Amino acid sequence: MATEQSTERRFHRPSDIAEATALLREHDAVLVSGGQSLMPLIRQGMIDRDHLVDISNVDGYDEVEIDDGGLHLGGLVTHRELIEADLLETPYRALPETAKEIGDRQVRNWGTIGGSVAHADPSLDYPPTMTVLDAEVTYTGDGETTDRVPIDEFYFGPYVSVLQPHEIVVAVDVPDPGPNAGVAFEKFAWRRGDMSLVNVAARLTVDHAADTVEEARLCVGAMGPTPLRLTELEDELVGSDPHDADHQRAVADRIPEFTEPVPEEHASVDYKNRIASNLATKTLRTAAERAEEGA
Ligand SMILES: Cc1cc2nc3c(=O)[nH]c(=O)nc-3n(C[C@H](O)[C@H](O)[C@H](O)COP(=O)(O)OP(=O)(O)OC[C@H]3O[C@@H](n4cnc5c(N)ncnc54)[C@H](O)[C@@H]3O)c2cc1C
Numbered sequence: 228m229a230t231e232q233s234t235e236r237r238f239h240r241p242s243d244i245a246e247a248t249a250l251l252r253e254h255d256a257v258l259v260s261g262g263q264s265l266m267p268l269i270r271q272g273m274i275d276r277d278h279l280v281d282i283s284n285v286d287g288y289d290e291v292e293i294d295d296g297g298l299h300l301g302g303l304v305t306h307r308e309l310i311e312a313d314l315l316e317t318p319y320r321a322l323p324e325t326a327k328e329i330g331d332r333q334v335r336n337w338g339t340i341g342g343s344v345a346h347a348d349p350s351l352d353y354p355p356t357m358t359v360l361d362a363e364v365t366y367t368g369d370g371e372t373t374d375r376v377p378i379d380e381f382y383f384g385p386y387v388s389v390l391q392p393h394e395i396v397v398a399v400d401v402p403d404p405g406p407n408a409g410v411a412f413e414k415f416a417w418r419r420g421d422m423s424l425v426n427v428a429a430r431l432t433v434d435h436a437a438d439t440v441e442e443a444r445l446c447v448g449a450m451g452p453t454p455l456r457l458t459e460l461e462d463e464l465v466g467s468d469p470h471d472a473d474h475q476r477a478v479a480d481r482i483p484e485f486t487e488p489v490p491e492e493h494a495s496v497d498y499k500n501r502i503a504s505n506l507a508t509k510t511l512r513t514a515a516e517r518a519e520e521g522a
Contacts, residue, residue: 443460
């Protein structure tokens with residue numbers, strides 16, 4: 228382990244995750260992966276700790292692997308590595324498509340999957356996409372044993388998740404959504420590279436013989452204290468005709484019944500809800516078209 232002493236704080240660079248969790252337990256410390264969310268908060272004085280535990284150089288958590296069970300992403304995979312992993316021709320294409328929408332080149336070069344999931348800011352872009360893909364988050368509190376939880380049970384509120392302060396996200400696993408599934412993600416931000424004002428992800432799995440939607444997932448981000456999975460609307464999509472754009476529009480128009488967006492100076496609750504409904508209509512359309520490609 229390397230430890231740097233500065234006048235203000237100590238920077239620890241553990242050589243493995245077990246050592247990182249031990250340091251987090253031992254000190255009033257905060258974990259750093261890519262630093263893209265954390266360092267701005269430290270600079271602004273919103274987080275103040277004497278010890279930083281930097282795991283960005285720990286080996287063995289940057290794998291992007293597909294097998295029969297699905298896609299495995301190590302917690303230290305960066306947004307850029309996900310984009311470059313050649314997933315666009317796979318059922319997981321919505322993940323690199325989401326990653327491309329994140330921040331600027333520096334954020335994508337340094338920011339990690341684990342940091343993005345753990346940060347639990349409700350406007351982050353991966354969580355809705357991972358939610359509609361039924362992703363599961365694996366984390367550890369000692370580097371030896373792990374817990375695994377579906378991502379739609381991971382968040383409790385803004386910046387609050389199942390994680391204890393010493394626990395580290397080591398992987399995200401995504402089951403194969405199957406050949407008849409279409410998945411899509413859309414975001415609205417004031418400028419390219421900004422955090423989402425609203426984002427939406429959808430998955431439609433189609434029974435081509437019956438020409439109906441067999442399974443649906445719909446999730447909106449930045450519209451409440453956590454990413455919001457809209458199960459009641461998913462139920463309305465199941466059994467519907469995947470080509471019925473009017474029905475999808477009608478379902479998307481009901482989104483305001485389930486959201487609690489925070490109004491901002493240039494974005495009222497009503498404005499955010501209208502954007503969410505429009506984005507959801509588009510996202511459901513794309514998901515349906517992609518499901519058709521598997522027909
Ligand atoms: C200019 C700018 C633009 C951005 N735009 C977007 C955007 O458009 N979309 C988007 O989704 N995000 C955006 N972000 C946020 C950023 O992409 C992610 O939040 C960031 O990449 C998180 O990953 P990280 O590795 O940098 O986490 P860090 O900043 O290192 O950590 C974030 C938090 O998570 C904790 N943490 C880190 N890694 C782990 C882990 N493995 N296990 C447990 N806890 C952990 C840290 O202690 C900290 O509390 C932007 C950030 C900036 C600075």
